[in-house]
Amino acid sequence: MKFDLPPSIQNLIAARNELKAHYSAVDLHFTLDGNLVGDLGEAVAAELFGLTLTGRSNEGVDGYAPDGRSVQVKASGTKRGAAFRPVETKADHLLVFHFDYDGCYGEVIYNGPEEPVREVLPETWVGQRSVSAPAFRRLNKLVSESDRLQIIAKAT
Structure with missing residues (x-):
């Protein structure tokens, strides 16, 4: 799903x-x-999905959806995907964005439960591990509509 970036x-x-x-x-x-x-x-x-953001104090959880689910947000402006760090707190849900800076638009490449993405990562590791953009897109196709966060506002 592609969307226009907010004016700011x-x-x-x-x-x-x-x-x-x-x-x-x-x-x-x-x-x-x-x-x-x-x-x-x-x-x-926060704009698209109505998240209440937590700020930097909550490792592994960036906000809460209107239905109460904890959410982690990942974003990248490269085609490499997004990096994860080993954290104790796992979110219920994961949103992954790709920003196309030249085209000035964004794309949701994953909107679903965090667990299936965590399953493609090693059980333990040190530092960061990346999940590729194609892997996010493949996993996103497996998410049922009822497991997705719904857009509440257009990001323009």
């Missing part, structure tokens, strides 16, 4: 795109990674 985020992306164009001769990409992209994902999830 579009402004940020437009500024990034101007920098990328200006420095294209030296092949700088100005990818928006790390905490910023995670924060953008949580902001979009």
